[in-house]
Amino acid sequence: MNKRLLKRHKRQVARAKDRVRLSEPDVRTPEERKAAQEASRSPSGRSNDAHATYNTPAVRSHAGPTSGSKAKADG
Numbered sequence: 309m310n311k312r313l314l315k316r317h318k319r320q321v322a323r324a325k326d327r328v329r330l331s332e333p334d335v336r337t338p339e340e341r342k343a344a345q346e347a348s349r350s351p352s353g354r355s356n357d358a359h360a361t362y363n364t365p366a367v368r369s370h371a372g373p374t375s376g377s378k379a380k381a382d383g
Contacts, residue, residue, distance in 0.1 A: 334341065
């Protein structure tokens with residue numbers, strides 16, 4: 309590695325180290341953590357109906373041509 313690339317690499321590493329933030333430890337008690345977890349859950353049980361919150365597009369049938377394609381084939 310030549311000197312120019314080595315200097316550039318050192319600068320990039322130094323800047324990356326400056327940007328790193330360490331997360332703070334969770335100092336809540338187990339009861340507080342459990343209460344926060346329960347509060348963050350949605351009122352409707354997720355495990356009962358997982359697909360209720362998602363919008364799914366209608367499924368098209370691939371059975372055959374539609375009436376519009378028959379008209380094109382005839383003409």
